[in-house]
Amino acid sequence: MTRFFDSDVFYAFRTSPVAICSLVVTVLLVLSAVFAPLIATTNPFDPASLNLMNGFTPPMEPNAFTGERFWLGTDDQGRDVYSTILYGLRISLFVGISAVLLAMVIGIFLGLLSGYVGGWTETIIMRAADVQLTFPSILVAMLIFGVAKGVTPVEYRDQMAIWVLILAIGLSDWVQFARVVRGATLVEKSKDYVAAARLIGRSPLAIMIRHILPNVLSPVLVIATISLALAIIAEATLSFLGVGAPATQPSLGTLIRIGQGFLFSGEWWILAFPACTLLVLALAVNLLGDWLRDALNPRLR
């Protein structure tokens, strides 16, 4: 642990206000998502706690009928925007993180395999990756979502939507990881420490996991962070387009979709606050990824 605090990366972190800020913001947002039920004023999805009379209350002003005040106002159904954002954040982060994890696991596995084993295995995996890369990931995600929607019975569609979303974004994003891991694996494989391990007699699996994997993790970390921002945006985009999280389990994207309808009639807060939250989240994660890439790339220093 002391080794970590003395490392150049930690030093670079300590001296970069941008890095510290973005990490703090990210952590705060993740924490508020995790503890949403505790810090939200109401559970916006519990019909019992809703009062339609509270609809369209502007932020910080008392409602015309009930006199109740809401920090960030309410939406058309009288749901507290602050609480819906917290719950939306939960969905957005859950989908984003799960999708990146899925992509990462698939990508690392296939990348290591094709890089280390080579031959036909490599050709097949990388050709598949090339074909998929020809199509933008958002489109792949839409297609997977569309197909999955087609095969799920209508009554389960809403329930399954979140998982389908994770699957769609995760499967659309593994190529990045696989390519980076394969590239790094090819570099590491040619190094003599791998030859030394082979000479000792370690099995290919042991070499891949024990020797190569730890050495290819730092580019993976960078990609994962940047992918997280992209996955969150992708999820929001899909939900905004109406092919993502359903209205019963709204993510930030769904909230923006709902809010868009009221923008032109003057109820700006229903859209503005979820949009700001999404922007701040994506920006913080992006800044973190950007900083990580510079800090972990020794050539830039």
Place this chain on the structure above:
Amino acid sequence: MLSFIVKRVGQSVLVLLVTGLVAFSMFTFVGDPIDNMLGQERTMEDVERLRTQLGLDQPFVVQYVRFLEQAAQGNFGISYRQGRPVAEILMERAPATLELAAVSGILAIVMGIALGVFTAIRRDGVAANLIMSISLIGVSLPTFLIGILLIYLFSVELGWLPSFGRGETVKIGGWSTGFLTESGLKALILPAITLGLYQMTLIMRLVRSEMLEVLRQDYVRFARARGLSNRVVNFRHALKNTMVPVITVIGLQLGSIIAFAIITETVFQWPGVGLLFINAIQFVDIPVMAAYLMLISVMFVAINLLVDILYAMIDPRLRSAS
């Protein structure tokens, strides 16, 4: 060189075959076409007859080949939702999307490369750092939010530009263009910026990082050591080397412009194929989804092939490799 192109063409055909397979599998496994085509009142004989008629009793491979044949002739079947031939609907919608994509593509490439080179050369300058910071916001801002923001500002608040639709169009042959009317051009501005902005930031950041990488190379140091001016080093030596990897990625980016058009078209209710596709997904209109997939994969493949050839023209190592 020739063998390189032949190889690439081969790969493109492979890509098309794979996409065809995906599209065809959607037909076969997602939803039953018989269900979709016959109403509630049907007999077993009807089902059997239609099955034979459609060739659904044939083996998978035979059906796949038939699908490809049909697709090559532009026959993708009938939309479940609109009940019209899919090809006809697509042809109606395609000009809108292509015009939008072309304008924003040019915008993204020209501005992206110019800003990328600028920020790489003036690495530590105030303006370059400002542009980089703004670009990070650009990357973090989802396309649909940019669109909503622009609509709010220029349509709702200022009332300068229309917030939806394509304006008036003029028909030239089978092509309906919005370039020739004032309202058509006005309607194009906001969607084009929305669609181009995100791609522009990506291209700019890519050009910047590739160029910085090139500027660190020995041959650039050696060019400087020979006393070549900054202008010659930056724009002759470094820029050409930067363009080699950048061109590949720009090819991919052009592809994603067509995909991201889906989002822009939804926000602006732009009557293109993207909007058609998103509606198809919502209503599980498989023939439209499959046709869209085939159409854009043809476009992607064409773009990529073009990029590869361009790539080989720039890099002498590839040219003489054969």
Place this chain on the structure above:
Amino acid sequence: MTKPVLSIVNLTVEIPTRRGIFKPVEGVSYDIRPGEIRGVVGESGAGKSMTGNAVIGLLDPPARITEGEVWLNGRRIDQLDAEGKRRIRGGEIAMIFQDPLTSLNPLFTVGEQLVETIQLHLGLSATEAQKRAIALLDRVRIPNAKERFHQYPHQFSGGMRQRVVIALALCSEPSVIVADEPTTALDVSIQAQVLDLIKELARERQVGVILVTHDMGVIADTTDQVTVMYEGRVVEQGTTSQILGAPTHAYTKSLIAAVPRPQVKLRRFPQVSYGGRDTAFKIEDLARNWDRSTTSKSGTLLEVKGLTKRFLEKGAILPSHRRYFTAVDDVSFDIKDGEVFGLVGESGSGKSTVARMLATLYPVDGGTVTFDGQEITGMTAKQLSAYRKQIQMIFQDPFSSLNPRMSVGDIVAEPLAHHKLLSRSEVGPRVRELLDRVGLAPDAYRKYPHEFSGGQRQRISIARALATQPRFLICDEPTSALDVSIQAQILNILKDLQEHLGLTMLFISHDLPVVRQMCDRVGVMRQGKLVEVQETSALFERPQSSYTRELLDLMPRLEQLSEKEIADLRT
């Protein structure tokens, strides 16, 4: 004496780091006269390249000149602004970099790069510049200059590219050339030609040359004046014969002494003691519990017959369309018990490929390898595991041969744990013991490879190799990435291993003097074929093949040693 073209006076370069200010160059002064070659020699980190970069204004920030002056043809140039420095660069001062493969822009023809530089500096018309460029290519002895003018850098070999780089440096008719390790990346035969060319051009055009190198042989062959640097300072300078013949500073003496001599075999390498680097190696302790019971029955431990390796050069779906490159072609030799067998050759001669086949890292395409009466091709997994326990390998690059993410303790423990030679609780103490024996401090166990210097890493590699108590050790250029003083230490350790533990070794090197010192018998390889095999002394005194003779002729030599000096060295 003529006036110097370039004078460096009391130059200091500083780099601010988070742990204080680091001075890679401190108070360095020297002069260059027209037509003179000044060698700047020292080990890595001595500040020799940094001085050259400072002179031509190519320091990478945050490094900066904080003190001193640089004078060029009577003009002070260190205080010029960026534009002024650029005018001098490539004009009056030209530069040659180490790696010819990366010095040329791959997307422009050689001609384009030459013409561009000539036009910039001499203001000639395009046709005249082209004429001049072709004349220059001709001058640096590139055959068919007219045709090659239109070719791209990737169509040139390494040596030819370095000639192009030299031609580029000459474009502006400079008065000084800074050559930073110009031949380090090249083979010996090419190295000699390039150095000759530089020597010739310096005389002919009256150019002053700063030749930065770590190689005493290059200094002896090429330079007129020598500056010896150590940790950023000049320790000694003077004419080449003076410095090599009668060095006065202790560091210079130790540096010269550590250079392996091709003329005579010594029992041990003279070690550089300057600067107090650790040299401890406890061979007696190691030998005490070394199991030496196994010896082969026939006296020949390893027998190689008709060994062949082909690499796929161009893949194709049809086997008949595939093109192969034969890296090792019908190679046969044997290694006796307890012998050190050397393989020499230039890069690409296939010597490392042989080593990797013996180590089972590459599959064998043809021929047989017999180890202690057992053929290794076609061994079962169990036999193979037993074989691997008995062979170990020391690699060339100490920076890539240790896994950067594993602690040193884990690295050395891995072979013990894998072969289950010791119980879990015994592994730790055994590893600590091994690290201690190879001269590393006890805290090395928990550290990671990046915390060690190149020489220390090679010691870690040796500890790992010794962990399974092997009988056969393959050393693939074990010291070619190391400074000469460290090289002496490592070579002495290897000699100890052979003498005290009776290890049999295959020693691979491109460095003939080192081979002379290390090996009992030597095989010479060229383009995948074994050219000749001889006793070491016989090979050096009566080479059989013309290729060996050529290699020996090209070998850079230090001074001719007197009988007395040889006698001194022997003791």
